[in-house]
Amino acid sequence: MNTELDFDKMPDQLIPAIVQDAATGQVLMLGYFNAEAWQRTQAEGRVTFFSRSKQRLWTKGETSGNFLQVVSLHIDCDRDTVLVMARPDGPTCHRGTTSCFEAQSTATGEVGASTDAALPTPPVGFLAELDRLIERRQQLPQEEPGSYTVRLFEKGLARIAQKVGEEAVETVIDAMAGNRVGLPGEAADLLFHLLVLLRASGSSLDEMLGVLRQRHQTIAAGQRRPLPE
Known part of the structure; x- marks a missing residue:
């Protein structure tokens, strides 16, 4: 695996990372790596992001215990996005749902407000x-x-x-x-x-x-x- 990300491509040197459940294929969340978070994630086998709101490194689950255990890491062809295949230790979202993404619940395109409206797992x-x-x-x-x-x-x-x-x-x-x-x-x-x-x-x-x-x-x-x- 080419572990070299092109952080200089981004004005803030933050690379977006999509996290997917390695077992079910469900998309769990989106986070951001800076160079240090990327290195720590690889070294520790747990997903660590750079939190834009906290302005510091943030290991997913450091408070809740719902860590994301790394299964594999995949860099896209432009080296400016990462797909993280992970095994979640519990709910990924702070609302207690499996995924941070919600299902589209109405024909008008309104997104469900219920915290139980997490994006469903693919059938298989x-x-x-x-x-x-x-x-x-x-x-x-x-x-x-x-x-x-x-x-x-x-x-x-x-x-x-x-x-x-x-x-x-x-x-x-x-x-x-x-x-x-x-x-x-x-x-x-x-x-x-x-x-x-x-x-x-x-x-x-x-x-x-x-x-x-x-x-x-x-x-x-x-x-x-x-x-x-």
Whole structure:
């Protein structure tokens, strides 16, 4: 990675940085790097900006504890913008929402005033968001001691595996019966319990997707082989 940003391009020598959730793809916030903030971010693995309002270095989460852990850093072709792929430790926005951006809520273009109107996660990214919540329920059961997910983990691996089997059978039954109304719900139950099973077994959605990605690349590479003459 070319770590040289062209700070001299900007009158205030501040480079804009877009922060995106590395797991879900959701855009979280916009901040600014000066040279020192850029160096500290790379050295510490936590996102540090230069705050224009405070006029000092500002590590995101220094007060709330909701740090942004750096996964990767990407400089654009002109070396005057950075894309930060990060893993958030909690809500990114000071309002307590996942993202600092709000959804456009009306046909007239008015932006929703509710603090719950955070820009939604892309549909596929929601699986990563769900997997992250399941991981949190496993690691911090005291946060939601009565939740269904916590109770599943408490019952142990055998019961979780049994639930996956039950949901798989019900999904197959609905599919074979042509039950288009019930099938999505059964498939959702199966997918949820599979994510719990992966976590209970010490694995994760990310590892499973890594295997799928590798297989896809292998198949694609095979398809690109030239045909024999």
